[in-house]
Amino acid sequence: DAKTTQPPSMDCAEGRAANLPCNHSTISGNEYVYWYRQIHSQGPQYIIHGLKNNETNEMASLIITEDRKSSTLILPHATLRDTAVYYCIVPKTGANNLFFGTGTRLTVIP
């Protein structure tokens, strides 16, 4: 997988937007950016993915820079249930699986 760099931890106040950054400077032109999250002791959950354009779904928004070397996952109104480890993943073309690194541990504070 293309190497990704995420901060190990972040805090966010409940009700505020959570902005989680990810650097992926070695990304290739046809490689997608995926975001997953894992709530404690549960299986990872898919959030969103994108290639070039910004994307939005019912869970989050994904903003990808024009050079595609970094992206930001935005949770518009964080709740306590959004406390989890968030993984930014860029799988290498031809790879059979996704490599989950250490991610960012987001803590939503009441």
Next chain:
Amino acid sequence: ETGVTQTPRHLVMGMTNKKSLKCEQHLGHNAMYWYKQSAKKPLELMFVYSLEERVENNSVPSRFSPECPNSSHLFLHLHTLQPEDSALYLCASSQDLQGASGANVLTFGAGSRLTVL
């Protein structure tokens, strides 16, 4: 419920026991995966199956034996495990392998938490 069901959710076994973990998906996906997650460690890929054929085996000890009888079911047979094998075992599926064209999203089960005494 994600569409991927794992049983049992919790399993305690001795080092000489034989047990199996089961994974079932009714999403019509062609690829299935076993991951291992030890305490405070990233997920480690164990096995990958595509259309019931094993396509990847990441240097997993032979005491773990996968079986994929059809595209909807995946098993992990456990035999003579060690205490360090205690972990959360996660099954996932995707429409096609990650390396196939386009985006392929993984859907995970809730996991089977294994404790080896």
